[in-house]
Amino acid sequence: MPSVLPLGDPAPADGLLPPQVQSGVEHRRFGLYVHIPFCAVRCGYCDFNTYTATELGGGASQDAYAGTAVAEVAFAASALDASGVPRRPLSTVFFGGGTPTLLPAGDLAQILRAAVAEWGLAPGAEVTTEANPDSVTPESLQVLADAGFTRVSFGMQSAVPHVLKVLDRTHTPSKVPQVVQWAREAGLAVSLDLIYGTPGESMEDWQTSLETALSYEPDHISAYALIVEDGTKLAAQIRRGEVPGIDDDDHAAKYELADALISQAGLEWYEVSNWARTPDQACRHNLAYWRGDDWWGIGPGAHSHVGGVRWWNVKHPVAYASRLAAGSSPAAGRETLDAGTREVERIMLEARLASGLLVDALGGSGRHAMAGLIADGLVDPAAAFRGSLQLTLKGRLLADAVVRRILPE
Incomplete structure (x- = not known):
């Protein structure tokens, strides 16, 4: 199951923030993160706050989720207003998960429209959704582009079937070039996410994944070392000796290969695990995290930060929806950073x-x-x-x- 929330102070039911968040607000950008907590299958390495249909339980519905997220958008705008934080246009919006594209594209568009109605979009704003290669169609990607999405980040992870099997990924490698083409036809920028260091992945496997991903000429690549989180299926498999453990030297060698091949293909690193074809194609939403800007996190388990105050929502979709239906903040706790x-x-x-x-x-x-x-x-x-x-x-x-x-x- 997903990892536990951090400890913190109680969060007020009205969502009001302390006066200190107003200081310097004019110098900070504002973004929105929208967490879609649904997956078709739980990947063995994942400890994110996501739920399959069998894990979701009664009282929570994917069909109703867009309306609940819209309710938090309205709550966020009201709470920020009441806290004396002036409305700023959204510089970035990022739909993550989970698998955001498990929801109908129209639902994602509905949430984005609600956010834009409250805050507007800054000129040239970046609007991204994550997607699994098997969760989109040409039609759904066009709906997203028409709604204002500018970018899609596909969870490719590997181009090697036996590596995808260990990761419990459901797509086939042949699906990736197809969805990249669909995204480009819809006018969306394309990022590909890769994972290296999966148990049983050889250096040749990793080179195949890199060369295959680069052959699709993405605008952006993320390459992350596999981290084995306690409580996951993969951790249990390693503990039982069913698959080999993680090797730090193997990770280092694979990172060096990634940097060499990605750089040769014309993308430059701008963060340890991220490369972009041009500076404008770096993920501005993630840069906002790394540079300490403001963002509001929509959804169960989502984290927010405004002016040195950080908070996080209750984890389960049922508790999340119940709080918003009662007109209360969905925050489970918060902390004020000194x-x-x-x-x-x-x-x-x-x-x-x-x-x-x-x-x-x-x-x-x-x-x-x-x-x-x-x-x-x-x-x-x-x-x-x-x-x-x-x-x-x-x-x-x-x-x-x-x-x-x-x-x-």
Whole structure:
């Protein structure tokens, strides 16, 4: 089942935020995340807050979900107004899951229309949906494009059937080029998500997946190392010895291969696990997370952040719908980040970006660590001379270790 929610303070039923969120709001972009918590099959590696039909239980309905999400959109607009946060047009909207495209395209369009009616869209706004390759049609993608979606992120994961089988993915590799073509015909930008390090995946398998994905000429690629989460089917299989465990050296070698092949194909890394064909095709919604902008998360288990206040919704769709039907906030808890915590998080996230961190913005211990990081080949020396901490390829492989060395003591 999905992982547990974090601990935090009680969240007020009216959704009101403290006055501090108004400070500097004019300098922060505003985005919307919409969580669609439904999947046809639970993948063995997944611990996201998602539900199959058998897990959903009574009292929750996919058919009614769009109306419930629209109710939270209205609640969010009202709560922000009452908290003194001026309305800002949406810079980004991201539908994630789960599998958003399990819902009819018209339902996703309905939620987007409600959000646009409340806040509007900034010029050139990015509107993305995730999708499984077997959950779209030419018609559904056209409905999304006509509704204002600009981008689709397909969960390709692998081009090798036995790897997809271990991951419990339901699509066949031959489906991917077809859906990429449909998306392009609808006028949508295309991102492909890949996973490396699946038990039983050889280096040749991974190279096949990379070369196959690149042959479709996507605008964006994400490549993530498989993480085995406690409580998942895959974790149990590894524990029982049914499949091999995860090898950090294998992960590192596969990342190096990914960076080499993706870069040769003309895409540049802008975050440790993400590459884009042009800077404009980087995922601006994720960049908003990494840069500490504001966003409201719609849906069960969704997380939000506005001006240093972070909160998260109740997990189950039944509890989520019940709270909104009663006119109450669906938030299960929240936390107010102090200046020190926000600084640590800023360093942790911005260090992963190709744009890097300003050295002068680091504390004394972080600045003193720079010489050692350069000597160890983790930080680009020319960028450091210009006053920026930018990771080398080796630094990307050891990004967490770099962050530990530059955090305030």
